[in-house]
Amino acid sequence: MANASGFFSPPVPRMRRNIQPSIGIFRSGFCFSEGNFRRVVCSSGIEGAEKHVSPSESRLPKLVSKGCKLVGCGSAVPALSVSNDDLAKIVDTSDQWISVRTGIRNRRVISGKESLKNLAVQAARKALEMADFDPNDLDLILMCTSTPEDLFGAAPQVQRELGCRKTPLAYDITAACSGFVLGLVSAACHIRGGGFHNVLVIGADGISRLVDWTDRGTCILFGDAAGAVLVQACDAEEDGLLSFDLHSDGEGGRHLGVPINDNKTSDLLGSNGSVLDFPPKRSSYSCIQMNGQEVFRFAVRCVPQSIESALGKAGLVAASIDWLLLHQANQRIIDAVATRLEFPQEKVISNLANYGNTSAASIPLALDEAVRSGKVKPGHTIATAGFGAGLTWGSAIIRWG
Numbered sequence: 001m002a003n004a005s006g007f008f009s010p011p012v013p014r015m016r017r018n019i020q021p022s023i024g025i026f027r028s029g030f031c032f033s034e035g036n037f038r039r040v041v042c043s044s045g046i047e048g049a050e051k052h053v054s055p056s057e058s059r060l061p062k063l064v065s066k067g068c069k070l071v072g073c074g075s076a077v078p079a080l081s082v083s084n085d086d087l088a089k090i091v092d093t094s095d096q097w098i099s100v101r102t103g104i105r106n107r108r109v110i111s112g113k114e115s116l117k118n119l120a121v122q123a124a125r126k127a128l129e130m131a132d133f134d135p136n137d138l139d140l141i142l143m144c145t146s147t148p149e150d151l152f153g154a155a156p157q158v159q160r161e162l163g164c165r166k167t168p169l170a171y172d173i174t175a176a177c178s179g180f181v182l183g184l185v186s187a188a189c190h191i192r193g194g195g196f197h198n199v200l201v202i203g204a205d206g207i208s209r210l211v212d213w214t215d216r217g218t219c220i221l222f223g224d225a226a227g228a229v230l231v232q233a234c235d236a237e238e239d240g241l242l243s244f245d246l247h248s249d250g251e252g253g254r255h256l257g258v259p260i261n262d263n264k265t266s267d268l269l270g271s272n273g274s275v276l277d278f279p280p281k282r283s284s285y286s287c288i289q290m291n292g293q294e295v296f297r298f299a300v301r302c303v304p305q306s307i308e309s310a311l312g313k314a315g316l317v318a319a320s321i322d323w324l325l326l327h328q329a330n331q332r333i334i335d336a337v338a339t340r341l342e343f344p345q346e347k348v349i350s351n352l353a354n355y356g357n358t359s360a361a362s363i364p365l366a367l368d369e370a371v372r373s374g375k376v377k378p379g380h381t382i383a384t385a386g387f388g389a390g391l392t393w394g395s396a397i398i399r400w401g
């Protein structure tokens with residue numbers, strides 16, 4: 001069976017889980033303590049809108065779970081495949097330069113009637129199918145994206161499209177290529193401290209829409225995709241998020257961003273306080289601006305440190321981890337981090353050659369392919385890390401299934 005990307009998909013392992021939420025205290029070392037527990041109550045003030053029920057007041061007993069596990073994954077990519085040779089027709093580059101410097105050979109680009117929302121929905125449906133899980137039983141959808149089709153947020157539209165009529169809450173997380181790791185940790189925090197039990201984390205980005213297709217320094221790197229993981233509450237012994245380590249540094253943000261174009265509002269006010277010109281002109285965002293060498297240096301310095309820190313918190317060493325799964329930005333970054341941490345090549349997951357850098361989608365997309373191909377099996381441990389604009393970076397030690 002071929003999926004949207006044309007990949008061969010063996011029968012999907014089903015991982016139905018009947019959760020038995022555990023009564024108990026919060027896992028130590030995390031952000032929540034019993035005293036800080038706050039219920040999230042959602043209500044709709046729109047006439048005619050269906051009454052949504054908060055996870056803390058509804059179907060499930062008001063219990064706090066100690067663990068959370070990853071029980072389903074899915075992904076989707078656009079149909080249009082753009083090769084290095086295709087790019088060499090529009091900018092001064094070559095397949096050899098791109099593949100040697102980055103490891104990328106192809107990328108997928110949203111076109112025609114495709115949308116990021118639909119890719120996210122496809123990925124989400126596959127993750128729910130794998131877990132044999134009814135979308136209506138979701139408590140929360142986290143849409144990790146920096147390229148929503150509506151700047152005010154994409155998650156509620158995905159919620160609607162999935163037909164989650166009882167799901168009380170869906171919102172976006174904007175953290176570029178670190179988005180999925182931050183989403184995963186946020187899901188765990190919601191589960192461990194917020195009374196949520198079933199959280200869908202989607203990483204989806206359409207970076208091709210932000211790329212300057214005349215800039216050979218950036219347009220060769222990016223592609224579009226979506227990936228999703230279902231995270232469920234479980235007993236502490238089954239916990240699938242063993243540790244994490246998260247960072248941000250606004251100082252380095254100047255090396256990578258999509259800033260708003262010159263804000264004209266500075267011209268509106270005269271020195272004596274009088275209004276010179278009103279209303280302000282409409283602003284727009286620029287294309288991706290990146291200092292590739294600085295981002296490269298940042299990644300190879302900070303990512304191994306972050307993974308080592310997460311491993312330390314989990315009381316583990318790299319040699320005991322089954323897989324290294326990094327944000328897919330550049331094969332040279334992946335190789336440098338693997339070498340630094342002494343991960344052998346055969347333990348490194350990489351699908352960068354086929355998709356390029358798909359930002360928040362890259363980790364769940366690679367995870368999904370690795371699970372469906374039988375590479376990653378239930379019980380396997382994975383050291384994963386995201387890094388990118390902000391600057392933001394973070395890692396998590398997870399157990400699949």
Ligand code: ACO
Pocket residue numbers: 092093094097098101102176177178216217220256291292293295296299329330333357359387388389
């Ligand atoms: N084809 C041919 N030549 C090129 C191309 C290209 N596509 N791009 C740049 N060059 C040229 C440059 O002009 C330069 O030429 P010069 O020596 O005559 O001046 C030469 O190649 C070397 O350029 P560098 O920028 O030094 O190349 P580098 O080896 O650093 O590779 C790259 C550039 C691939 C961008 C690399 O720096 C990189 O991958 N950086 C990390 C980017 C990254 O990971 N971004 C993550 C974004 S995550 C997020 O949050 C969105």
